[in-house]
Amino acid sequence: xxxxxxxxxxxxxxxxxxxxxxxxxxxxxxxxxxxxxxxxxxxxxxxxxxxxxxxxxxxxxxxxxxxxxxxxxxxxxxxxxxxxxxxxxxxxxxxxxxxxxxxxxxxxxxxxxxxxxxxxxxxxxxxxxxxxxxxxxxxxxxxxxxxxxxxxxxxxxxxxxxxxxxxxxxxxxxxxxxxxxxxxxxxxxxxxxxxxxxxxxxxxxxxxxxxxxxxxxxxxxxxxxxxxxxxxxxxxxxxxxxxxxxxxxxxxxxxxxxxxxxxxxxxxxxxxxxxxxxxxxxxxxxxxxxxxxxxxxxxxxxxxxxxxxxxxxxxxxxxxxxxxxxxxxxxxxxxxxxxxxxxxxxxxxxxxxxxxxxxxxxxxxxxxxxxxxxxxxxxxxxxxxxxxxxxxxxxxxxxxx
Ligand SMILES: Cc1cc2nc3c(=O)[nH]c(=O)nc-3n(C[C@H](O)[C@H](O)[C@H](O)COP(=O)(O)OP(=O)(O)OC[C@H]3O[C@@H](n4cnc5c(N)ncnc54)[C@H](O)[C@@H]3O)c2cc1C
Numbered sequence: 001x002x003x004x005x006x007x008x009x010x011x012x013x014x015x016x017x018x019x020x021x022x023x024x025x026x027x028x029x030x031x032x033x034x035x036x037x038x039x040x041x042x043x044x045x046x047x048x049x050x051x052x053x054x055x056x057x058x059x060x061x062x063x064x065x066x067x068x069x070x071x072x073x074x075x076x077x078x079x080x081x082x083x084x085x086x087x088x089x090x091x092x093x094x095x096x097x098x099x100x101x102x103x104x105x106x107x108x109x110x111x112x113x114x115x116x117x118x119x120x121x122x123x124x125x126x127x128x129x130x131x132x133x134x135x136x137x138x139x140x141x142x143x144x145x146x147x148x149x150x151x152x153x154x155x156x157x158x159x160x161x162x163x164x165x166x167x168x169x170x171x172x173x174x175x176x177x178x179x180x181x182x183x184x185x186x187x188x189x190x191x192x193x194x195x196x197x198x199x200x201x202x203x204x205x206x207x208x209x210x211x212x213x214x215x216x217x218x219x220x221x222x223x224x225x226x227x228x229x230x231x232x233x234x235x236x237x238x239x240x241x242x243x244x245x246x247x248x249x250x251x252x253x254x255x256x257x258x259x260x261x262x263x264x265x266x267x268x269x270x271x272x273x274x275x276x277x278x279x280x281x282x283x284x285x286x287x288x289x290x291x292x293x294x295x296x297x298x299x300x301x302x303x304x305x306x307x308x309x310x311x312x313x314x315x316x317x318x319x320x321x322x323x324x325x326x327x328x329x330x331x332x333x334x335x336x337x338x339x340x341x342x343x344x345x346x347x348x349x350x351x352x353x354x355x356x357x358x359x360x361x362x363x364x365x366x367x368x369x370x371x372x373x374x375x376x377x378x379x380x381x382x383x384x385x386x387x388x389x390x391x392x393x394x395x396x397x398x399x400x401x
Contacts (some may be wrong), residue, residue: 001312001313003310003311004104005029005030005345005397006031007032007105007171008030008032008033008035008102008103009032009033009104009105009107010103010106011034012093012109013108013244014042014043014077015038015048015109015111015346016047016300017277017280017300018036018038018109018278019044020277020300020304021107021303021306022068022075024304024355025307025311026293028308030311034074034075035075035076035079035101036076036078036238037078037083038077038079038081039081039082039083039130040296041080042066044068046132048296050395051132051134051335052135053159055132055134056129056160056164056168056169057141057163057247057347072198079182080138080304081095081096082247083096083250084096085247086106086247086248087155088251088253088270088273088274090390091103091106091293099251105274105310106270106273106275107274107275107303107307108253108259108276108277108280109189110244110245110250110279110280111246111280113241113242113243114128114129114130114238114239115239115240115242117237119213119215120313123217124217124218125234126235127234127236128236128237129160129236129238134270138234139202139280139370141233142387144233147170147231147232147233148172148232148234148236149163149164149174149235150235150237151174151210151236151286152174152183152239152240153173153175153180153193154175154238155181155328157180157236158180158193158197158275159234159328159329161197161202161330165201165331170203172203172204173197173207174205174230175205176208177192177209178207178386179206180191185365186341188347188349189347189361189362189373189375191354192357192375193330196333203380207232208224208225208226209271210223210224210225211225211287213235219234242320243257243292245334252270253267253274254267256282258281259282259308260282261276263284263286263314263317263320264316264317264318264319265277265281265306266306266310272310272313275306275310275389277302278299279293281293282318283302284319285319285320287321289350291324293324295325297325305317305320323388324338324339324390325337334375334378335373336374336381337373338371338372338374338381338385339388340369340370340371341363342365342370345365345371347363348362348395350362352376352377354375357375359375360372360374360378362382364394365394368391368393368394369395370388371388
């Protein structure tokens with residue numbers, strides 16, 4: 001161990017990456033004081049993926065979305081406290097009430113903050129969706145609404161559209177890009193997502209930008225740049241997130257769209273005493289280069305790896321080299337992506353049929369299979385994951401004739 005097992009460790013961020021880091025620390029033999037500081041008030045923390053899905057529709061009570069934690073973790077949890085500064089020389093994190101937390105090892109797990117739509121600050125009826133409190137506020141307003149306008153057709157926007165349609169609401173979705181998710185998954189997958197939205201009665205304004213959200217104190221209308229006016233009762237904004245690094249400004253850690261880390265997830269500038277994990281971490285992936293992901297699976301896996309690097313050092317932990325994975329549920333269909341898709345990748349329908357809504361798309365670059373999207377066929381994922389992991393030749397073999 002390079003970290004004294006009895007030394008104090010602080011984890012900032014009491015959500016998925018934060019709790020998985022705390023669990024990993026105990027697993028790796030850390031016995032000293034362990035403090036988890038979180039800006040939210042929820043412990044055990046809750047899981048975010050159900051928020052835009054079953055919690056929004058009411059199919060799952062928010063209480064049941066809590067993460068499970070083992071008994072006897074021996075953690076001091078400080079909730080409702082935002083870290084505002086880091087003094088590396090003194091080994092101290094400062095809280096927003098002036099409190100300070102001394103550490104020998106620090107895990108940064110502050111995740112990401114949703115971007116607001118400019119000009120909507122202070123306007124009632126405009127919602128972001130990141131926290132369980134956000135979803136409670138949104139659900140309360142949807143109860144008396146008939147129309148919802150969603151700005152941003154990314155994963156959150158499409159999932160909210162799906163949930164709102166299942167609640168019987170009139171849904172309009174606006175995005176600058178066409179097809180939706182095309183920038184992430186390519187034109188074929190984007191075309192499928194667009195078709196699903198249309199088939200499920202979502203009104204689409206794609207290739208459109210929002211000029212203003214209007215209303216006297218409360219949002220009543222979304223005005224597009226081409227002059228189109230969308231009357232609405234509620235506006236949901238899903239236009240991406242920003243890594244929560246503001247509290248680290250000036251600390252000496254390298255920040256660039258996240259906390260910049262080495263291959264083992266140790267923060268650059270942190271002298272080996274600071275690691276980062278989850279949505280906030282940008283690390284040097286041995287295969288993909290500088291990478292930051294916003295996926296559930298990564299948050300837990302990266303936390304475990306980062307803790308190994310903190311406790312045992314990078315030589316023992318080795319490089320963190322996962323094959324990225326994420327999923328999304330929309331209109332009863334599961335989309336699962338493994339690997340990394342980049343603009344210009346070749347894409348082929350490797351299995352099934354896009355029209356029938358059950359298919360696998362294979363993504364290729366320079367003769368290598370770099371990604372696969374499984375739609376409506378979760379059982380096919382494992383085999384495709386193995387192909388992507390193995391960097392199989394592209395086009396891939398015909399697996400299911
Ligand atoms: C609605 C929704 C649906 C999603 N669905 C999917 C899905 O279907 N599939 C998928 O793969 N991923 C999904 N994700 C993404 C996934 O939930 C995230 O990747 C994951 O939550 C990241 O975990 P994290 O711990 O890194 O960050 P977060 O979950 O963002 O947690 C960070 C925590 O740190 C706290 N914090 C921030 N700054 C400070 C500070 N200065 N001091 C103290 N505390 C601070 C925050 O309040 C927060 O509680 C979804 C996300 C959302 C919001």
